[in-house]
Amino acid sequence: xxxxxxxxxxxxxxxxAGLLASIVQKKPDAxxxxxxxxxxxxxxxxxVKKYNDGFVSFKGASSFNxxxxxxxxxxxxxxxxxxxxxxxxNHIDIKPERTHVPNGMAEDxxxxxxxxxxxxxxxxxLDIQLLGIGHNGHIGFNEPAEELSSGTxxxxxxxxxxxxxxxxxATEEEVPRQAITMGIGSIMKAKMLLLxxxxxxxxxxxxxxxxxxxxxxxPASLLQTHPNLVxxxxxxxxxxxx
Ligand code: F6R
Numbered sequence: 297x298x299x300x301x302x303x304x305x306x307x308x309x310x311x312x313a314g315l316l317a318s319i320v321q322k323k324p325d326a327x328x329x330x331x332x333x334x335x336x337x338x339x340x341x342x343x344v345k346k347y348n349d350g351f352v353s354f355k356g357a358s359s360f361n362x363x364x365x366x367x368x369x370x371x372x373x374x375x376x377x378x379x380x381x382x383x384x385x386n387h388i389d390i391k392p393e394r395t396h397v398p399n400g401m402a403e404d405x406x407x408x409x410x411x412x413x414x415x416x417x418x419x420x421x422l423d424i425q426l427l428g429i430g431h432n433g434h435i436g437f438n439e440p441a442e443e444l445s446s447g448t449x450x451x452x453x454x455x456x457x458x459x460x461x462x463x464x465x466a467t468e469e470e471v472p473r474q475a476i477t478m479g480i481g482s483i484m485k486a487k488m489l490l491l492x493x494x495x496x497x498x499x500x501x502x503x504x505x506x507x508x509x510x511x512x513x514x515p516a517s518l519l520q521t522h523p524n525l526v527x528x529x530x531x532x533x534x535x536x537x538x
Pocket of ligand 1: 330331332333334335336362363427428429430434435436437
């Protein structure tokens, strides 16, 4: 595990974007595992800048997002598809048909999960998977549980997760109760994992995830077993590490 701590958000975002860009520079048909949420916004901004500066092109790359809410259309402002379009895809040259986000509006959600896993398998291994972490240790929407699923599946969102995500909705009631998420197995199969965490409110879970026991009670603790884990933290998020 390689943990890097930054004293400015700009430097952290630059490091994250630099790592993603370097993978695509070395392998133009790279398969990128992407995440949404507040954490990667600045990284995507930097990545768009690198594209605009002619430093990297995504025309041969493909992408798979970790998750999507169930029952929210891709055109809904809070859907993860909409987020990805706004923050990244609309501003770079990635081919739209090579960007994948689970379809939370699928009539048959189980079939959608299988379809998503097949699409990942067909694309080959993810070259890198970008991850944030929830306050309860979730990655993707793999919430703490007695058992974790390996493949893409439907999850009931934990109350803590719904409360954390309510900031994007008019009322907490509007936050979806279910999501489709890539499973732990798909995440762990990526060649490299890039975990990014910002803020004091995540300091305790960062300590548990990276230095605590490996347990399904804290899904992110499983990342400790990955052979190529890079962690980017701001000083606040890293403040409880021993
Ligand atoms: C997002 C995702 C989630 C978030 C996590 C942290 O695609 O899978 O696991 O990474 O909830 O969210 P933020 O960055 O908003 O604190």
